[in-house]
Amino acid sequence: MVMTAAELAAFLAREFPQVRDDFAVEHLTGDGIVMRLKVAERHLRPGGTVSGPSIFALADVAVYLAILARIGPVALAVTTSSGVDFLRKPEAGADLIGTARLLKLGRVLAVGDVLIRSEGQEAPVARANMTYSIPPRR
Amino acid sequence: MVMTAAELAAFLAREFPQVRDDFAVEHLTGDGIVMRLKVAERHLRPGGTVSGPSIFALADVAVYLAILARIGPVALAVTTSSGVDFLRKPEAGADLIGTARLLKLGRVLAVGDVLIRSEGQEAPVARANMTYSIPPRR
Amino acid sequence: MVMTAAELAAFLAREFPQVRDDFAVEHLTGDGIVMRLKVAERHLRPGGTVSGPSIFALADVAVYLAILARIGPVALAVTTSSGVDFLRKPEAGADLIGTARLLKLGRVLAVGDVLIRSEGQEAPVARANMTYSIPPRR
Amino acid sequence: MVMTAAELAAFLAREFPQVRDDFAVEHLTGDGIVMRLKVAERHLRPGGTVSGPSIFALADVAVYLAILARIGPVALAVTTSSGVDFLRKPEAGADLIGTARLLKLGRVLAVGDVLIRSEGQEAPVARANMTYSIPPRR
Numbered sequence: 001m002v003m004t005a006a007e008l009a010a011f012l013a014r015e016f017p018q019v020r021d022d023f024a025v026e027h028l029t030g031d032g033i034v035m036r037l038k039v040a041e042r043h044l045r046p047g048g049t050v051s052g053p054s055i056f057a058l059a060d061v062a063v064y065l066a067i068l069a070r071i072g073p074v075a076l077a078v079t080t081s082s083g084v085d086f087l088r089k090p091e092a093g094a095d096l097i098g099t100a101r102l103l104k105l106g107r108v109l110a111v112g113d114v115l116i117r118s119e120g121q122e123a124p125v126a127r128a129n130m131t132y133s134i135p136p137r138r
Numbered sequence: 139m140v141m142t143a144a145e146l147a148a149f150l151a152r153e154f155p156q157v158r159d160d161f162a163v164e165h166l167t168g169d170g171i172v173m174r175l176k177v178a179e180r181h182l183r184p185g186g187t188v189s190g191p192s193i194f195a196l197a198d199v200a201v202y203l204a205i206l207a208r209i210g211p212v213a214l215a216v217t218t219s220s221g222v223d224f225l226r227k228p229e230a231g232a233d234l235i236g237t238a239r240l241l242k243l244g245r246v247l248a249v250g251d252v253l254i255r256s257e258g259q260e261a262p263v264a265r266a267n268m269t270y271s272i273p274p275r276r
Numbered sequence: 277m278v279m280t281a282a283e284l285a286a287f288l289a290r291e292f293p294q295v296r297d298d299f300a301v302e303h304l305t306g307d308g309i310v311m312r313l314k315v316a317e318r319h320l321r322p323g324g325t326v327s328g329p330s331i332f333a334l335a336d337v338a339v340y341l342a343i344l345a346r347i348g349p350v351a352l353a354v355t356t357s358s359g360v361d362f363l364r365k366p367e368a369g370a371d372l373i374g375t376a377r378l379l380k381l382g383r384v385l386a387v388g389d390v391l392i393r394s395e396g397q398e399a400p401v402a403r404a405n406m407t408y409s410i411p412p413r414r
Numbered sequence: 415m416v417m418t419a420a421e422l423a424a425f426l427a428r429e430f431p432q433v434r435d436d437f438a439v440e441h442l443t444g445d446g447i448v449m450r451l452k453v454a455e456r457h458l459r460p461g462g463t464v465s466g467p468s469i470f471a472l473a474d475v476a477v478y479l480a481i482l483a484r485i486g487p488v489a490l491a492v493t494t495s496s497g498v499d500f501l502r503k504p505e506a507g508a509d510l511i512g513t514a515r516l517l518k519l520g521r522v523l524a525v526g527d528v529l530i531r532s533e534g535q536e537a538p539v540a541r542a543n544m545t546y547s548i549p550p551r552r
Contacts, residue, residue: 016183016184018182018189045154053192053195053198056194057190057191080523080545081545082222083219085219085220086219087380088380103363104361104363104364104400108547109547124379127387127389129359129361221497221543223495226518241529246409261518265525267497267499294456294465320432329467329468330467332466332467332470333465333467355466357497359495359498361494361496362493362494362495
């Protein structure tokens with residue numbers, strides 16, 4: 001591990017100011033990371049459900065930071081492929097917690113998957129997979 | 139076709155006020171719809187690229203409205219599965235145009251795919267597939 | 277749980293004779309199933325790697341039997357959506373072990389994911405997600 | 415275009431003898447290829463439907479050959495990500511025709527999508543997307 005949770009949070013706040021208020025790094029795990037979507041009015045859709053793009057964004061940032069934690073902040077990784085299955089309506093008024101596992105961290109591609117739950121609930125709201133392309137290191 | 143482009147736009151503005159300024163219905167097609175993401179500062183990431191969640195949102199709303207155009211605004215369709223491949227960096231300062239095709243409109247599930255391009259460019263920025271669950275009609 | 281591992285194996289052999297020699301039910305788990313692909317010459321590609329369709333088939337049958345274990349053999353579930361990421365070259369001469377988790381078992385849709393490994397290896401060869409449509413029960 | 419349809423067929427027969435009887439190259443198109451799955455008993459499931467793995471295989475080989483037609487037979491491209499939506503039951507006794515479009519042919523990754531139909535039918539049986547990793551050329 002080459003970055004701590006605090007360093008990842010600082011990197012996110014500095015490089016992605018547009019989403020700095022949306023996400024929090026909960027903690028790093030042996031094979032990934034746990035991230036929080038701090039659900040606010042702007043993430044909601046009619047009926048109080050969290051929007052699909054917000055769920056996508058949580059999965060995307062979780063795998064991204066799980067990669068950076070292991071290769072450092074210099075890398076300009078970009079998402080190349082993704083899949084999301086929406087499983088259940090999130091709880092109204094609860095944050096979403098994304099638990100990401102890094103399944104492959106190769107020279108060129110990294111792949112992770114994510115389970116997303118309403119905080120305090122066991123049954124997942126969504127599952128996602130994300131592939132990142134990692135640029136050559138000079 | 140049971141809804142016009144103008145009716146779809148009015149429906150979107152009324153039911154999804156959070157995104158009414160993001161999208162415009164360009165026109166309906168024989169098998170789908172063409173939608174525009176009116177790219178603004180809030181959709182961008184460092185380097186001027188359009189964010190993944192914004193591209194996801196364009197694909198999602200395009201297939202959603204392609205379905206509603208054919209079954210009407212009463213249906214409470216929800217996204218169940220999705221996939222997005224990110225192919226190229228969007229043009230800086232250009233809107234994104236999503237061309238959706240409805241591939242299946244069943245009793246229970248509807249499936250569409252979407253090609254997303256920077257306006258005026260031929261090479262696609264992303265391709266997406268979206269599956270919606272359609273609730274039983276009473 | 278309404279079917280045992282032995283009942284699932286018997287069901288597979290009876291209903292899907294074409295693949296009865298390909299797969300074995302290892303055991304049921306609390307949230308899914310563990311299945312084996314008995315790798316043979318017909319599953320291989322040049323270089324000794326297991327073919328993509330064989331890996332797809334293992335993921336597909338694993339989620340299918342994880343569902344049937346919980347709803348019984350009468351259901352005529354069909355795959356509607358699927359995604360597979362290929363992560364590493366399988367070990368030559370080793371069976372593949374698929375560990376499936378059922379993430380949702382709804383009235384209409386069931387969703388599971390699968391990690392596939394060469395037997396005895398920790399690093400996964402592939403990950404997959406599968407959605408099944410479950411027909412109405414009479 | 416650096417390979418003809420006949421050269422692709424010869425390459426397939428030579429390098430992938432296990433599947434040489436399954437597939438035929440129909441013709442190359444401006445942006446892709448049209449491939450045929452010669453449906454036989456071994457591709458079927460109970461009820462006369464074509465198996466999921468066979469449909470996956472058709473999509474996979476179609477995008478693979480669409481790539482090789484443009485970069486030549488030396489490349490050792492491997493599938494990295496894939497998605498398949500199953501839309502309708504194939505016609506009994508009909509071949510499947512896969513129409514692939516190459517959406518990106520990059521230095522490192524190539525992405526295509528495929529519509530699969532029963533021969534002579536308009537409504538698609540499945541849609542698929544395939545990403546290939548292309549090894550560095552020396």
